[in-house]
Amino acid sequence: MRPFIWNYAQHNEGPDAPVPYAYNSAAQLNLLPDGRPAISDRELLLALSTTTSTAGSQTHFDD
Amino acid sequence: MTVLILTSHQDVTTDMVVAELHERGVPLVRLDPADLPGEAGLSAEYVSGDFHCYLSADGRMVSSKSLRSIWVRRPGEPAAHAPEPSRWLSAETGQALYGALCSTTARWMNHPRQADQARLKPWQLRFAHRSGFAVPPTVITTFPRVAEQFAGQYGKVVVKSLSGPPRGEPAIALPTALVEPGTDFAGVAGGPTLLQRYVPKRADIRLTCVGGRMFAARKVSASGQVDGRYGDTGQVWEPAVVPDRIARAVHDYTGLAGLAYAAFDFAEDAEAVWWFLECNQGGQFGFVELETGQPIAEAVASWLAQEPRGPA
Ligand SMILES: Nc1ncnc2c1ncn2[C@@H]1O[C@H](COP(=O)(O)OP(=O)(O)O)[C@@H](O)[C@H]1O
Ligand SMILES: [Mg+2]
Numbered sequence: 275m276r277p278f279i280w281n282y283a284q285h286n287e288g289p290d291a292p293v294p295y296a297y298n299s300a301a302q303l304n305l306l307p308d309g310r311p312a313i314s315d316r317e318l319l320l321a322l323s324t325t326t327s328t329a330g331s332q333t334h335f336d337d
Numbered sequence: 338m339t340v341l342i343l344t345s346h347q348d349v350t351t352d353m354v355v356a357e358l359h360e361r362g363v364p365l366v367r368l369d370p371a372d373l374p375g376e377a378g379l380s381a382e383y384v385s386g387d388f389h390c391y392l393s394a395d396g397r398m399v400s401s402k403s404l405r406s407i408w409v410r411r412p413g414e415p416a417a418h419a420p421e422p423s424r425w426l427s428a429e430t431g432q433a434l435y436g437a438l439c440s441t442t443a444r445w446m447n448h449p450r451q452a453d454q455a456r457l458k459p460w461q462l463r464f465a466h467r468s469g470f471a472v473p474p475t476v477i478t479t480f481p482r483v484a485e486q487f488a489g490q491y492g493k494v495v496v497k498s499l500s501g502p503p504r505g506e507p508a509i510a511l512p513t514a515l516v517e518p519g520t521d522f523a524g525v526a527g528g529p530t531l532l533q534r535y536v537p538k539r540a541d542i543r544l545t546c547v548g549g550r551m552f553a554a555r556k557v558s559a560s561g562q563v564d565g566r567y568g569d570t571g572q573v574w575e576p577a578v579v580p581d582r583i584a585r586a587v588h589d590y591t592g593l594a595g596l597a598y599a600a601f602d603f604a605e606d607a608e609a610v611w612w613f614l615e616c617n618q619g620g621q622f623g624f625v626e627l628e629t630g631q632p633i634a635e636a637v638a639s640w641l642a643q644e645p646r647g648p649a
Contacts, residue, residue: 286508
């Protein structure tokens with residue numbers, strides 16, 4: 275039987291947009307192509323919403 | 338003394354804390370359990386009662402004797418990146434890693450035992466009440482009749498999941514939703530269903546508690562909005578003052594739960610009562626810090642950087 279809550283499920287739109295930064299193991303931080311830390315670009319992080327409480331929910335139940 | 342951070346590479350919220358630790362010159366090792374075995378390695382030895390463990394990640398080594406703290410942030414499933422991943426290999430790897438780490442004297446944010454307990458929503462509601470929070474009437478049931486009666490009694494009720502959306506593809510979201518009058522509750526028999534009285538709210542509150550330091554943020558609700566996380570309403574998170582009564586309850590709750598870190602969700606009603614909705618033991622704080630400017634990453638780094646107590 276289909277659980278009750280499934281009547282309220284929503285499909286997320288498409289896969290996540292690729293991020294313009296990559297993990298750097300020497301710095302132990304994500305860096306932008308110009309070498310600056312990704313977190314130095316606040317507007318970028320807000321736009322990507324990788325830091326919101328719904329972003330993580332797909333991979334984590336702790337949000 | 339080194340800080341160990343268990344998290345995935347992509348997690349930029351961790352970066353905010355790593356940068357703070359770098360600034361203080363605190364050594365750290367960032368390790369994703371998904372990379373073990375492989376990019377990460379482990380060795381733990383028990384010889385005549387003495388225990389010693391080494392971890393390596395990306396060529397960095399840390400010994401259990403020099404661990405000051407462990408932050409469990411967004412760890413991948415152990416061994417998920419192995420060439421032939423399996424549930425069995427994940428279980429073996431998880432035992433080795435967390436078993437060894439639980440045998441150290443490092444301070445945890447949060448200890449896995451406390452984290453497991455604190456994730457249980459029914460447990461949360463009970464302990465929230467004991468700690469002095471206002472908790473909306475809630476039912477968790479597999480009986481359609483009970484669900485129907487509950488909805489009839491409280492009029493406006495919401496449904497939400499206990500453990501979050503299913504993981505994997507395709508990506509599905511399970512926002513908290515209002516149950517319309519006349520709804521058929523037969524599906525309640527198909528899975529435990531959590532119904533809660535709807536709190537007519539004027540704002541959502543997110544309170545992050547880091548080793549006793551509290552940061553509250555408030556976001557005004559749009560009229561008729563149910564789940565504050567979905568739908569762009571043009572409202573933003575703003576810093577809020579923590580009422581004394583709430584501060585005492587947060588203090589008691591985190592004490593009872595044994596949590597060094599906790600992120601609480603509340604619904605604020607027209608009388609300014611903060612109704613407890615849930616407490617996420619590993620809740621996200623990146624969006625709060627980015628929008629409010631509250632120094633949460635700094636607080637996490639400070640907590641992690643404290644030196645452990647000396648041997649007893
Ligand atoms: N009883 C309720 N009344 C009004 N809004 C609610 C209620 N329960 C949840 N919400 C809204 O839905 C959001 C998500 O619910 P929550 O209890 O935090 O569960 P989760 O985040 O695990 O899905 C809340 O932040 C809030 O905006
Ligand atoms: Mg929540």
